Amino acid sequence: MLDLPELDLPGLGLDEGPGARWMCQVCGFVYDQAQGLPEEGIAPGTSWEAVPEDWACPECGMAKADFAMERLD
Numbered sequence: 104m105l106d107l108p109e110l111d112l113p114g115l116g117l118d119e120g121p122g123a124r125w126m127c128q129v130c131g132f133v134y135d136q137a138q139g140l141p142e143e144g145i146a147p148g149t150s151w152e153a154v155p156e157d158w159a160c161p162e163c164g165m166a167k168a169d170f171a172m173e174r175l176d
């Protein structure tokens with residue numbers, strides 16, 4: 104069995120709570136990981152890190168890499 108390394112992306116080492124949200128810098132679309140995006144094939148509760156790298160904003164088409172995180176308290 105290969106032991107795949109965990110994703111450890113720069114800037115993503117934050118403590119993501121179940122209510123973490125990510126906001127598109129271009130159009131303000133918010134990805135709420137508690138809700139997911141069922142219409143996009145992303146189940147509720149899917150963490151941001153589990154969203155496919157090729158996913159893009161449904162509003163403006165901006166890639167995942169260009170989203171900025173917005174935290175809920």
Ligand SMILES: [Zn+2]
Pocket residue numbers: 127128129130131132160161162163164165
């Ligand atoms: Zn957008």
